[in-house]
Amino acid sequence: MRGVVAVACSGGRDSTALLHATARAAKAQGLEVVALHVHHGLSQHADAWLSHIEQQCSAWRDAGLPVRLATRRLTSQPRRGDSVEAWARSARYEALAAMALEAGTDTVLLAHHQRDQAETFLLQALRGGGVAGLSAMPERALHSGITWLRPWLGQSSAAIAHYVRDHRLVHIEDDSNADARFSRNRLRLEVWPSLTAAFPQAEQALCDAARWAQQARRILVAVGTEDVRRCADERGLHLAAWAELDADRRVNALRVWLSGQGLRSVPSSLVQRLQHELVGRGPATWDVDGGTLRRYRGRLSCIAGPGAAGKATAGAAPMAAESALSITRAGRYRLPGWQGELIARRVTEGGVPLAWLGHIELRQRQGGEQFQAGLGRPLRSLKKQYQAAGVPAWEREGPLVYSGGQLVFVPGLGLDARVIGLPGQAQLQLRWQSAT
Template structure:
């Protein structure tokens, strides 16, 4: 540990295990010249929580007066679980975020956690009962790096009896959380109703389950290593996955590489239901979409899978609205601005530019309209005009990026969403001109089924 980082943090609830860890860490730190900071999170869930915080603060203050290098930092959680989220899951997520924030404020690169062997065995059982795979069955790692911090559980191989003996030896005062006896919570129900019977039938259950967790960690590490190599080989562009190469993998490697790639796209956990759905639908799909969350979706086009912002339906848009919107837009196309166009479910943005735009004089005669049979688009000055469908295909524009109105005069296409400005409408150097950008709010009609409209 460098001189600049001679600070160690210990997560302390005030209970027996964390109090013992804080005491042992502070004893060792005194001889090493290391500062210890006790991190306490007030969850606001128990009427006695104020007393628990006061207990941690008093204990640290008493040891500090005796010359021990320890201080306390406390924080109270704000908010509450979201609809459908368990109190346990919310408290755990928010607790670790609060611990990380306090450790960073204290300048501590290392956070110690007081989990022991019984905790690890319980976690393995709970994960197994939830149908977890190797990642879940790996339970708690001895050491992990998250958010630039090292999280270490130094007592993960220690039995609870050893910690109890330490507390008795040094006569350490600690709190007793009465909520630990509330069997509405999964872990408490396992601890009080199941664990005694399990140990009575299998005396070696604790050590055996911990060994199983260790083997699951090794298996998951191997899965991650192979999946990372597969995803690296399948990456056809930044963030895009080649489905053709993915289909050449075995079924097990398909599933592992897909999970690995999805974890790279999202910060939150990836639902196993989505993985199962993709494993079934991807092999036979040509162009498709799958909702990922409220903001993002997965898109398949021309054999490449990507994660992108999810288009949301405009509340004023209806499938037949655009077909009747043939009149000039209710705003001047020759003026800069950001113009919502509810009839087509999107927004048109016009901006002044020095080059690469459309002459203002031409836009004064333009209108918004639907695509029509015979419409052609010219990509470059010396290229030949071709049908919109052929130009979309040549430019690899997916079906979901082709929606929205054309900008055209009576005899000339000016702008096409997904293709841009027609080369025949480019402004001459020095001519007043505007750039054009269309952003559609329209999702595909069959997004929830993982399909897309037929190309046209």
């Protein structure tokens, strides 16, 4: 089977040129090219554009180029108040990723070029974007299981236009590109001509600035990651250690930590607020897109919220909580009725023997349960153990795990010391992860 590479193709000048150039190169290398076209349904000309691309790919294939077409029509619509640009971009990338994987490739080429990069830098600057925004578009990115490549970021718009003329390529003109309601169009139509007239090297200079911003961003992430390693663990960000950093590094470390929590977006305004508010005392919460940040006993934790994986659908009947489970090996064991999962990890010591977990019971707290926090330590009630360990209420949710009537595991506390295995036994550590 031949290797496959995909090219996102709208039918416009740039993507037509990239598809043609890729198909020519692929023929020499024995590869197959699949053109990915998304029918957004936003323009009255969308059907004609699709027909054009179908005919073009067919003609190129008849001429010996190894190209075929995959298409997808979007069935969703932007919600009231949504940015049409943002909705179309998000839906387009989702459709492109799905088509690429169906075609048998995890690589998609995008036709963004030097002018696009310069425009993106300017737009981000005008929106007050930080280093991440000014980094504009990377040449290579990995998300949604796809490697997205922009091989022409170093190519000028004029060079692409020259390629189109040389090869007499026919392409469509999207009428929406003349709609000045869209910010990129306003920049392209009203600002760019004057800018380049005054500064002929603007395109190259702005792209150079974006590359500097990308380098700065990589350095900031590296420094922030090291700071987070010292200030945080799997239970959250330790605020006393975080507060010892200087002001700029506190902000940077907070951004890096937040980005690792799976949140959809954290506005800069919230990061600035948190820098000052986190130093307060007592419990506090902050709502963010995709969850809630909670301060408790000097630690900041992130709790997934509406839209997170495993969240019960609003208005749906609650699912009955599972009462039994068999754990036979390391892995994740989803428990939708408890709105979370048990994670079993193989260890050489400090775990529960695997034999204990073949038939376990899952129970709600009833009161009166006794837990031993360590070898030689006294049995105490769960309430006292939670208080002593500083476990907040939201980390106490989840099932108590029993085996043969013996309490084995408690969310937020871990394994009962009475079940810890002996050296040489196959052992697992357990951890509860809530989906809510």
